[in-house]
Amino acid sequence: MADQPMLKFVTVERDMPRKRAADLRGGDFGEIYSEYSDQKAAEQAGRCSQCGVPYCQNHCPLHNNIPDWLLMTASGRLREAHELTQATNTFPEICGRICPQDRLCEGNCVIELAGHGTVTIGSVEKYITDTAWEKGWIKPIKPAVERSESVGIIGAGPGGLAAADMLRRAGIQVTVYDRHDRAGGLMTYGIPNFKLEKEVVMRRIKLLEKGGVNIVLNCAVGDDVSFAELRSRHDAVLIATGVYKSNDIKAPGSGAHGIVRAIDYLTASNKKSFGDAVEEFDNGNLNASGKRVIVIGGGDTAMDCVRTAIRQGATSVKCLYRRDRANMPGSQREVRNAEEEGVVFAWLTAPKGFTGGDKIKGVMVQKMRLGAPDASGRQTPEIIAGEDYVEPADLVIKALGFSPEDLPELWGVPEIEVTDWKTIKANFQSHETSLEGVYACGDIQRGASLVVWAIRDGREAAQAMLTYLSDAKAVAAE
Numbered sequence: 001m002a003d004q005p006m007l008k009f010v011t012v013e014r015d016m017p018r019k020r021a022a023d024l025r026g027g028d029f030g031e032i033y034s035e036y037s038d039q040k041a042a043e044q045a046g047r048c049s050q051c052g053v054p055y056c057q058n059h060c061p062l063h064n065n066i067p068d069w070l071l072m073t074a075s076g077r078l079r080e081a082h083e084l085t086q087a088t089n090t091f092p093e094i095c096g097r098i099c100p101q102d103r104l105c106e107g108n109c110v111i112e113l114a115g116h117g118t119v120t121i122g123s124v125e126k127y128i129t130d131t132a133w134e135k136g137w138i139k140p141i142k143p144a145v146e147r148s149e150s151v152g153i154i155g156a157g158p159g160g161l162a163a164a165d166m167l168r169r170a171g172i173q174v175t176v177y178d179r180h181d182r183a184g185g186l187m188t189y190g191i192p193n194f195k196l197e198k199e200v201v202m203r204r205i206k207l208l209e210k211g212g213v214n215i216v217l218n219c220a221v222g223d224d225v226s227f228a229e230l231r232s233r234h235d236a237v238l239i240a241t242g243v244y245k246s247n248d249i250k251a252p253g254s255g256a257h258g259i260v261r262a263i264d265y266l267t268a269s270n271k272k273s274f275g276d277a278v279e280e281f282d283n284g285n286l287n288a289s290g291k292r293v294i295v296i297g298g299g300d301t302a303m304d305c306v307r308t309a310i311r312q313g314a315t316s317v318k319c320l321y322r323r324d325r326a327n328m329p330g331s332q333r334e335v336r337n338a339e340e341e342g343v344v345f346a347w348l349t350a351p352k353g354f355t356g357g358d359k360i361k362g363v364m365v366q367k368m369r370l371g372a373p374d375a376s377g378r379q380t381p382e383i384i385a386g387e388d389y390v391e392p393a394d395l396v397i398k399a400l401g402f403s404p405e406d407l408p409e410l411w412g413v414p415e416i417e418v419t420d421w422k423t424i425k426a427n428f429q430s431h432e433t434s435l436e437g438v439y440a441c442g443d444i445q446r447g448a449s450l451v452v453w454a455i456r457d458g459r460e461a462a463q464a465m466l467t468y469l470s471d472a473k474a475v476a477a478e
């Protein structure tokens with residue numbers, strides 16, 4: 001490649017003790033590079049050794065051409081770097097902000113593996129694309145030809161929107177239906193504003209609309225329009241509805257007022273960040289201000305809840321998790337951030353019941369220990385008898401994960417095949433379901449996952465749908 005810059009190999013900060021990036025990323029590291037300039041981005045990008053392996057690219061679900069766009073950034077060729085990031089990723093600035101890079105690209109950077117601290121790939125990706133927006137390099141889609149075929153997409157989350165983008169670029173007439181009043185799926189109403197600013201999501205949605213993607217909001221498929229009707233309206237249909245059934249707690253008192261679901265709590269908070277009037281927030285039910293808050297769960301959703309509660313002005317925030325710190329599913333970076341902000345973690349604890357009758361007053365907490373590993377190799381939590389105690393609480397948030405809704409039943413379409421977990425059965429490359437011309441992608445196909453995987457699925461599904469539509473057209477023309 002021409003114009004290769006001189007590659008520099010520097011550790012993150014010369015006066016900082018050498019630590020693995022996993023240690024640095026949660027604290028100092030994020031702060032050092034939180035605000036990038038051309039120079040800082042180039043310095044980070046220049047730390048890439050161009051190892052030629054490249055593990056980072058292999059561990060990015062989109063197989064982004066990371067080494068090449070780092071090289072371009074290092075030599076100040078930001079516009080080319082932007083074109084390269086955009087070629088494989090529909091929303092690079094969003095992934096740059098919210099991908100768990102420590103488990104994906106950055107965790108597999110050879111510089112990280114050698115103990116020198118990863119190249120901050122996500123932050124550079126964010127910087128490149130934020131700069132592209134600022135400079136006006138990002139333009140609405142203008143298909144070279146318009147095609148007559150139409151596709152209906154159910155769900156305006158990252159999966160559905162990534163597919164919409166690809167299909168529209170090919171000139172397909174695309175309509176996306178969503179039951180919410182805003183598009184974006186969990187990028188809009190799940191992930192908190194302090195991790196992903198809502199303007200960043202909204203400007204992408206406006207761009208898609210300017211490029212001719214028709215987005216129909218407040219339209220719940222199954223209620224406002226039937227699935228059969230959508231199939232008759234469109235030449236192909238993509239199901240990208242995500243997973244929204246909250247896993248629940250069965251314990252005495254669990255129906256008390258003041259025990260709420262994480263998705264309701266986070267949706268209300270995100271709506272407030274748009275400046276909306278939200279009755280359940282405004283009347284205090286979904287507002288942590290001035291309350292003793294307990295969050296139950298140890299995943300990333302639980303971390304989003306505890307950190308949101310802190311920002312809303314809770315008097316105390318505690319997180320109960322039945323395993324220990326090392327065995328929690330949430331990211332260690334998020335735990336560290338939460339602890340720095342004042343969240344207290346009660347490891348190896350689980351709710352046994354709730355006190356207060358109709359209105360929550362406290363959580364009866366039982367202590368746990370880790371027993372023998374189960375079939376998956378994970379140690380099973382066991383109850384320690386006689387060590388229960390009551391933790392006072394005014395608001396309890398249940399963050400125990402999500403399962404798919406039963407779509408065949410809800411939509412009255414038993415022919416849609418689902419797995420034992422109720423995710424839609426579809427081919428993992430073509431995303432074809434059991435119904436002809438119907439495809440599925442994102443969380444509703446793979447189970448609760450990540451934005452970057454939903455983007456990959458949506459792009460793959462779009463590719464398969466284009467082939468299907470072209471084949472159908474060729475047959476019709478015979």
Ligand SMILES: Cc1cc2nc3c(=O)[nH]c(=O)nc-3n(C[C@H](O)[C@H](O)[C@H](O)COP(=O)(O)OP(=O)(O)OC[C@H]3O[C@@H](n4cnc5c(N)ncnc54)[C@H](O)[C@@H]3O)c2cc1C
Pocket residue numbers: 098099100154155156157158159160177178179180183184185186187190191192195219220221222240241242243266300301304441442443444448449450451452454
């Ligand atoms: C609190 C929280 C925090 C998260 N944080 C991160 C993170 O930091 N990083 C990360 O990578 N991932 C994160 N995730 C996971 C990530 O958000 C999801 O994996 C991703 O959004 C899935 O995309 P999707 O398009 O499949 O579904 P979704 O984003 O869920 O979008 C589905 C859309 O379908 C719509 N819909 C559903 N049913 C219907 C219907 N019947 N009719 C019409 N519309 C319908 C919904 O309203 C929604 O807009 C988080 C998830 C949660 C819950």
Ligand code: SF4
Pocket residue numbers: 059060061062063064066089095096099101104105106121122125452
């Ligand atoms: S999309 Fe995610 S995993 Fe891939 S390079 Fe960007 S931040 Fe890393």
